[in-house]
Amino acid sequence: MGGKRKGRESKGLEGEEDNMADGGYRSSNSNSGHGNVDSNAKRQLLPSMIKNKEKRSAVHAKLKHQKKLEKRKKIKARDAAEKRALELGEEPPSRKIPRTIENTRELDETICKPDDDELFAGNDADEFSSILKQEQTPKVLITTCRFNSTRGPAFITELLSVIPNAHYYKRGTFDLKKIVEYAKKRDFTSLIVVHTNRREPDGLIIIGLPDGPTAHFKLSRLVLRKDIKNHGNPTSHEPELVLNNFTTRLGHRIARLLQSLFRVEPNFRGRRVVTFHNQRDFIFFRHHRYIFETKEVKQADLEGEVAKVSKAEKKSQEKTIVRLQQFGFPPATRPKYGIVEVLMWQKDGLQSALIGQEKHQFQMPNKECGPRFTLKLISLQHGTFDSKGGEYEWVHKPEMDTSRRRFFFERRGL
Structure with a gap:
């Protein structure tokens, strides 16, 4: 019985493969009406519908090979058309632009424009204006959560080498609100809290002082300087800051918060560059030192x-x-x-x-000095840290992730 059953299954699968090669699904009942034929023609046999593993993989490989051949034919025809146009002195046909998430992103009315007077007027009166106008020198306090990990101090050591005029204070058992008041009295302009979980830094809180705002970031993909191949060593010069793709109102505000950590006048002789590159709402941090060679x-x-x-x-x-x-x-x-x-x-x-x-x-050539990590904004709170009674300007919620083409830091303008 087992051998006959396997034989029937193999014959049936071979028939299904032949039907698939013909481009459709052949009805088993030849005397059925046109309605059944039309419904079965609409239904195509997919490799996932084949229960036999070997036959399923063979059909999938065959379909994949056919698609590869068709793609190769299209490329050859396109190259031949371009070559023919060049020989005749004509302009070759334009290539189609592929549809990507980048060029099909949703439109946004809050896009920042160079001629937006309201935006620049708001910049002159926000919390970072005194630092960016060089009326006040940035002074940063860096601390940790209450339960620090082994990689936390190493990460903070590298942050101290990246951010000028930064100072590290042990957290101990102090409450974060008391640390904020302590930093205000000693004229600190920013407070950075490195949060760790399971011996790995996983969060970053940046608080602007004395009036806020407070940004909570998720930190991921941390690579320290010692783990970077052929890394360079930073100098004590003031770094140059590069901020990319912060085009919306929210992105512009986050960019100014990050900019307030560094001095406005960099020392170009040091050839140090600190980059915050935003792409699809992920902020990639890189620290390089470039060298001129003849x-x-x-x-x-x-x-x-x-x-x-x-x-x-x-x-x-x-x-x-x-x-x-x-x-x-x-x-x-x-x-x-x-x-x-x-x-x-x-x-x-x-x-x-x-x-x-x-x-x-x-x-x-560039020498990466480290560290290397990625930030993802979780929330932006108005004022200093207040988890209970604070007013939030923006909070990430799962309902916002219904579209893969919707971004909040960088969007396509009208």
């Missing part, structure tokens, strides 16, 4: 670049986009760096542009 490029290296381009020309008749470093700036002049796209149509023109006297090539 490197001589000799005749043999330039001829090697020409050989690479000539080899590429043999493969295709299309124009070749050659990415080269900028040449022709001696070390005594102002340093220029970066990669330039040079559109080359003839090999002779490239040779005349490259082959000559010895050139100088400028590079700017």
Whole structure:
């Protein structure tokens, strides 16, 4: 009985695979009416509907291979059309822009615009105006939660090296409200509380003093300096601050809160950069130190670049986009760096542009100094920390996550 049953199942599965190759589902009852045929035609056999594991994986692999072949055919047809247009001297057909979460994000009326006078008037009267106008020097107090962990002090040590004029105080058994009053009396402008759980820092509370606001962040993906490969060591110079993609009113307020931790006038000789990059409401923190290097490029290296381009020309008749470093700036002049796209149509023109006297090539490698972590805003409270009677400006709720294209720090404008 078992062998006959397996035989019937295998025959039935083979029939299902044949039906799937034909592009639909064949009805077992040939005498049924048109209504049954139409309903069965609408129903396509999916690999998940096959109970046999081996047959299911085989059908899935076959479908995947067919999709790959179709995609390859489309790419070849598109490249052939572009090549034909270039040979005829016409403009190639424009490529379709893929739909992503970034370019299909929801519109937002609270987007910050450069000509928004109301926004700039509010900036002159908010809690951070005295610091950002250089009327007051930032002074930061850093502490922990009551139950500290082993990685907490190491993380705080690196925060002290990143934030200038920052001081660490042990929490002990003091209440956070008493610590806020203590910091106000000693002219601190900000208070940072590092929260830890299960021996790992998992939260960050930033309180603006003396009038707030209080921002509670979830901290994740912490990587200390010692765990970063080929890391650099920071200096005592004032860092340069970079804030990216804080375009809404809420994002603008969070950016000013983060900006109030650092002095407005950085020391560019130190070549230190602190970056808060917002992407999809996740704030990525990076700390780098860049270095200028001058490197001589000799005749043999330039001829090697020409050989690479000539080899590429043999493969295709299309124009070749050659990415080269900028040449022709001696070390005594102002340093220029970066990669330039040079559109080359003839090999002779490239040779005349490259082959000559010895050139100088400028590079700017970055050394990450750490730490590296990610922040996610949980709540923004008006005033200093008050968990019971405080007024919240913004609180993240699960009901807000109904759309994957809705963001609160960075949105597409009208």
